Each structure stands twice: as C-alpha cells, then as structure tokens.
Amino acid sequence: MDHAQRLTELPELSAEELQRYSRHLLLPEVGLEGQRRLKAGRVLLVGAGGLGSPLGLYLAAAGVGHLGIVDFDVVDVTNLQRQVLHGTRDVGRPKLDSARDRLLDVNPHTHIETYETRLTSENALDIIAGYDVVVDGTDNFPTRYLVNDACVLGGKPNVYGSIFRFEGQASVFATPEGPCYRCLFREPPPPGLVPSCAEGGVLGVLPGLVGTIQATETLKILLGIGDTLAGRLLLVDALRMQFRTLKLKRDPQCPVCGTRTLRELIDYEDFCGLRAVHTGTGVAEVTPAELVAWRARGDAIDLVDVREPGEWALGHLPGARHVPLGTVASALDTFGGGRTTVLYCKGGTRSAQAARILSEGGLTNVWSLAGGILRWRAEVDPTLPNY
C-alpha cells in the first residue's frame, strides 16, 4: 500500500496522541488530518549519527508513525560531542539499540524498524521499498551515491544533508521532476581529498543544525505543505551564520535521472576510487614492529605524517614531519634523497593513498604504515592520544 492509498485510510489518533500532538493540531497547515498523515508516514533514516540524531528525535517527537534506521556502528565516546541521540551509558552499545531506546522514550507510539547492516547495492532497493521518504544521514561518498541512485530508481525522495567543519549543505533530491545528487556533483572527489569528521573535525552542533533542516523538509513532504528544498541547494555557514540558497536543476546528462542509462545499482566503492585504496594494490606496507626494528638498526628513514593539521597537533610519532595528504603531490621534491620513506595516518588508508601518489611520481622505497597510528598505539606506544 503506498502513501497515497494510505491517505484514504489514515490511522486514528488516541486521546493520548491528541494531547501529545496538540501543538501540531493547532496549526492550520497540520491539523488532525496532517497529524494522521504523519502517523501513516514511513521514513527511512540512513545513519544514526550526527545528522541521524536530530532527525530521529524530531521525527519521532512529531509523530511519524514508522521510522526505519540503518546503522551498523557502535557508540563511541567521540560521538557524544554531537550525536545527541546517544548518551554516556550507551558507549559500547550498537547505535541502533541506543536509538531505539531513546526514540521510544521520546514517543512510544513510533514503530521503529532497525537494519543493523551496511546499506549495499544488494539490499538498498529492497530496504527503501517499504518507505515513503529516505533521509541521507550518512558520512561517506560511496553511500551517498548509493542512496541517491536507489532513491531515483526506487522513486523515493531523498532528503540530503552534509556537513564539514562549520559548513553544511541541504536539499531534497529525487523528486519526480527535480534533480538528484549526481546533478549537483556528477563525480566524487579523489579518496583522501575531503577529510571526514574524524579527520578534519566538526563543530558539534553543526549536524544538529543541518539534521533539523532535513527533519523539517521530511515533515513538509509527509504533510504536503510549504515549499521544500527540491530544486534548491541550501548552504549553511555556521561561523558567519549565513544561509545562501542556490538553484538546482536536473542535469539532462545525468545518467540516473537525466538520460536514465544507469538502471541498476553499481559498485560504489569502486566508483569512489576506494577499492584500489582498500586492497592496497601496489602499496608496500610496513608494520609498527618492523618500523621500530628499522629505526633501531639506524636506517635513514623519512617518517611522514599525512594527516590533517588538527590531528598532527593532537600527537604524532617522534621524528615525523608533517605533510598533509592534500599537499603530498606538490611536495614531491622534499622526498627521497636515498632515504626510506614511511608514511602514516590514523588508520592506514590515507597513507596508502599518499604512497601511491609518491610511487606514481617516481619515488622508490616508499612504505605505508599498516594500521596507522591506531595500530602503533595498540602495539608500540599506548601513550599516544586516542581520538
């Protein structure tokens, strides 16, 4: 039964619900019918983190009847600065368990379906089929392109939001006449160019701001009121507290919603250039123990930290110099000189990318520290700050 059909058979509201939602019922644009539309509504939240937190909280509070949540992550103490869905006592628990408990406390009338899995090309279309609206609360490019394509192919609006440090973007993609994510950004950036929140940092409240905008758009879609961000890109600049709206149009050459040549979900890790990075194709790796041994025997080693400046400032390996990944290519002439080059980052992905850049630039004897600082902390020096 789709949303339009369900509108002819809108669920009733109990006396408790009428009291709970009285501030909505007072709004001419919502009223009893609007609240019943919300109760009939089915929204899929992809991600229960920074953006997912205000989304879950406000959509549950508003009386959206069915919330599906996709997340496979576990609550970490570093999440608590911004992921207000979770609390200190939830550290170590699956985010879905924490989310379910919290949201049912906010509103026991909400039906919550959880998907403790990564959203993939194999499961995405099946999962979104059961929902009216999909909200992109993810934190990486492959999943964003996957959500987009699945929504266009599956005919579901995609409420988009993304953040970086102090700035954010929001829009509504995949409406019948409107543009999609690929119309805005037809290709992802090279791996490592755009730091994640874990690498570049983020003002804790920023996903609150952008996620609440996404929740607002979701409610407007379910209620059928107002003007949504379909066909517009909202830019949020929290440092200057400025908002700018830009026009978005369907790209006639867009393979998903323009020419419609893309009719099936693809390999998004490969599309984003990550498959080669993850398999470390062609990249030589050195373990922390091996690096300790090389230094002990006096090898001439150029140890290079390719992380963001904020990460370097938190703590770095002794004897290292700092060359952020985005500047490695332009600093090629500072490498080599007969030394063994060992690159490291937080987990080993960015240093593998840097190693690839240097090797393609002609440098030999280039190594990436397997497992990065995380593994160095576990195996060599636990006094390094965790972040």
Add this chain to the structure above:
Amino acid sequence: MSITVHLPTMLARLAGDARSLEARGGTVGEALGDVIGRFPALGPRLRDEAGKPYGFVTFYLNDEDIRFQGGFAAPVADGDEVIVVPTVAGG
C-alpha cells in the same frame, strides 16, 4: 569586470583565509584565473590540468549553476558573485 569570488573555509585556507575575494575578468574562468594567479595553491582544487571544472566542485554565478550558462566561459557583469561549492560528505 569586477566581481566577488566566495570560497568555503576549506579552500579559503589556501587563499590566506579569505572567504570572499575581489576578482577581475570578463568570464567566470578569467575571474577564477585572476584569483589563482594570486593564490596558485587554489588552482588544482578548482580545475583540472586541462582547465576543465571537476565533477566534485560546482560553481554558481549568482544563484545559477554555471553549467547552464556556458561553464567557465559564462560572462560576468560588475557586482556578480561566483560561489564555489565543493562536495562534502560528513554526517
């Protein structure tokens, strides 16, 4: 023509932390070239080696995507704004 180029914070740090830069040129491409001439590190972040825009950095002339106005050849008028919007994925 004298216009303003607006950069997000992540690119502004390559332009002396300037979020808004005055630029001169008859087209979007010329104005960006003017900025890149002053801040060469911005160059590779705004266009590829062949001088074409990347698919992950979108440019707006006032509030319209330049792809619908001739791309980097889009003409500019005094007082126009070019807004640079790179993709971000945090969530």
